[in-house]
Amino acid sequence: MPAPLTLPVEISFRVTLDLETATFYDLQREVRREARQALLRALRTSLGEVEKALLAAPILCPGCQAPMRSRGRTMRRIVTVFGSLAVRRARYGCAPCGTVRRPLDEWIGLAEGTEYTAAVREQVLYLSADLPYERAADVLRHVAGIGISGRQIQRLLEAESEHIQAAIGQVHPDGEAPLRRRFRRAGRDGATAGAARVLQLRKLKTSGLWEQYWARRFRQEGAVPAEAAGRSQRSR
Numbered sequence: 001m002p003a004p005l006t007l008p009v010e011i012s013f014r015v016t017l018d019l020e021t022a023t024f025y026d027l028q029r030e031v032r033r034e035a036r037q038a039l040l041r042a043l044r045t046s047l048g049e050v051e052k053a054l055l056a057a058p059i060l061c062p063g064c065q066a067p068m069r070s071r072g073r074t075m076r077r078i079v080t081v082f083g084s085l086a087v088r089r090a091r092y093g094c095a096p097c098g099t100v101r102r103p104l105d106e107w108i109g110l111a112e113g114t115e116y117t118a119a120v121r122e123q124v125l126y127l128s129a130d131l132p133y134e135r136a137a138d139v140l141r142h143v144a145g146i147g148i149s150g151r152q153i154q155r156l157l158e159a160e161s162e163h164i165q166a167a168i169g170q171v172h173p174d175g176e177a178p179l180r181r182r183f184r185r186a187g188r189d190g191a192t193a194g195a196a197r198v199l200q201l202r203k204l205k206t207s208g209l210w211e212q213y214w215a216r217r218f219r220q221e222g223a224v225p226a227e228a229a230g231r232s233q234r235s236r
């Protein structure tokens with residue numbers, strides 16, 4: 001078991017204010033904007049340190065068990081609770097079998113093609129349990145600075161719903177007036193499936209299992225088996 005990693009994180013920034021014209025509101029807005037940028041920089045730096053630690057030991061091919069060769073870095077964008085972050089992560093290849101691994105991706109655990117980290121998905125879906133997708137997107141943009149569309153939220157819920165169902169079971173949508181309003185304009189089948197997913201989400205939120213559910217999801221996100229990760233990345 002390796003020793004815990006200590007990551008020194010410096011958060012520091014400047015704001016410039018003209019006291020003749022600027023208000024306390026302006027100060028809060030400036031501090032928030034600069035703080036978010038500083039948090040993103042801190043996250044990028046910390047991820048760099050995590051990757052360094054991951055690459056300290058030889059990276060082995062899950063199939064051949066042989067050390068893999070470094071094959072440069074490629075860029076990927078992920079959406080964190082502090083905003084969107086470009087991650088340039090190291091890529092390793094196995095010459096005999098062609099398997100590719102990206103150790104930082106495996107640690108982060110986000111499937112290729114998924115941009116939104118579990119921390120963001122939790123916040124997005126928490127709001128979506130009570131608000132229509134477009135309204136939830138608007139609140140997230142306005143309050144949390146998370147840029148996401150209603151359609152993207154809908155897709156996130158679709159992807160999450162099998163996990164939610166596994167956790168709390170099937171929910172039967174009988175007589176939910178607010179939901180009928182919410183899904184009024186959707187097509188008949190879409191409305192049924194969409195409403196069922198939202199009901200599931202609500203049940204999860206009101207069941208008292210929300211924290212427990214997401215605590216497990218955060219761990220699962222970081223637990224992609226090396227073999228599965230190797231397989232999924234081989235085709236590219």
Ligand SMILES: [Zn+2]
Nearest residue numbers: 061064094097
């Ligand atoms: Zn191999």
